[in-house]
Amino acid sequence: MTSLYPIMLNLADQAVGVIGGGQVAARKIKTLNLLGIIPVVVSPQLNPQINRSQIKWIADTYHYHYVQDLRLLLACTDNRRVNHQIRLDASSKQIVNNVSDQQDSDFFNMATIVQSDLVVTVSTRGHSPARAKHVKQVLERLLQQQKL
Ligand SMILES: C[C@@]1(CC(=O)O)C2=NC(=C\c3[nH]c(c(CCC(=O)O)c3CC(=O)O)Cc3[nH]c(c(CC(=O)O)c3CCC(=O)O)/C=C3\N/C(=C\2)[C@@H](CCC(=O)O)[C@]3(C)CC(=O)O)/[C@H]1CCC(=O)O
Numbered sequence: 001m002t003s004l005y006p007i008m009l010n011l012a013d014q015a016v017g018v019i020g021g022g023q024v025a026a027r028k029i030k031t032l033n034l035l036g037i038i039p040v041v042v043s044p045q046l047n048p049q050i051n052r053s054q055i056k057w058i059a060d061t062y063h064y065h066y067v068q069d070l071r072l073l074l075a076c077t078d079n080r081r082v083n084h085q086i087r088l089d090a091s092s093k094q095i096v097n098n099v100s101d102q103q104d105s106d107f108f109n110m111a112t113i114v115q116s117d118l119v120v121t122v123s124t125r126g127h128s129p130a131r132a133k134h135v136k137q138v139l140e141r142l143l144q145q146q147k148l
């Protein structure tokens, strides 16, 4: 993807859905929670790293009716067909991240540091998530050292 534009999305009164409850979902939920967002999670199983008190869990496989009122959707199952179906089902008001296919996503997630009102994000335009993670860790140390 070449045309990417970073923004802070206003999600007041709009809910977020995570479909799938595995390792990748756990990482995305952690960041949502850091930002004070309690997502709806649709998944028959939950990774133990997911804090159940910080989500609204629907213990079932994906059906569109569970997510039709949600604004932002993170398609995080380990089934590429299901993740793609979530994007196909989405209305024009919904924005979808398909974790198994960059080209099938409306947006990418960013490595995110949250320190009260300060939010620092890192993106590699989808090229190297591991690099984004590394730069985030360096920035975390810098913020701490410099007391910024
Ligand atoms: C930044 C972060 C935010 C977050 O999602 O939390 C994030 N990935 C993170 C971590 C991470 N992801 C992966 C590893 C193992 C890497 C390794 O070991 O090499 C690790 C490291 C770890 O887990 O430790 C593997 C991976 N990631 C993607 C694919 C598929 C693909 O490339 O298409 C695969 C291969 C899957 C496979 O195995 O096939 C795709 C995406 N990952 C993105 C974001 C988006 C682009 C970000 C950007 O522009 O830089 C994008 C495009 C879509 C999206 O998900 O939005 C988070 C930072 C962690 C932090 O903050 O600490």
Ligand SMILES: NC(=O)c1ccc[n+]([C@@H]2O[C@H](COP(=O)([O-])OP(=O)(O)OC[C@H]3O[C@@H](n4cnc5c(N)ncnc54)[C@H](O)[C@@H]3O)[C@@H](O)[C@H]2O)c1
Binding pocket: 019, 020, 021, 022, 023, 024, 025, 042, 043, 044, 045, 046, 047, 060, 061, 062, 076, 077, 078, 079, 080, 082, 098, 099, 100, 129
């Ligand atoms: N974008 C990223 O950051 C990134 C990073 C690594 C891997 N991936 C991709 O993410 C996918 C998921 O990886 P993972 O490690 O989280 O897998 P995982 O096996 O840990 O978790 C998969 C989850 O999906 C759920 N699930 C399966 N079918 C479902 C359905 N029909 N409806 C609802 N939930 C369903 C399972 O119950 C489980 O909770 C992989 O396919 C991988 O290619 C993406």
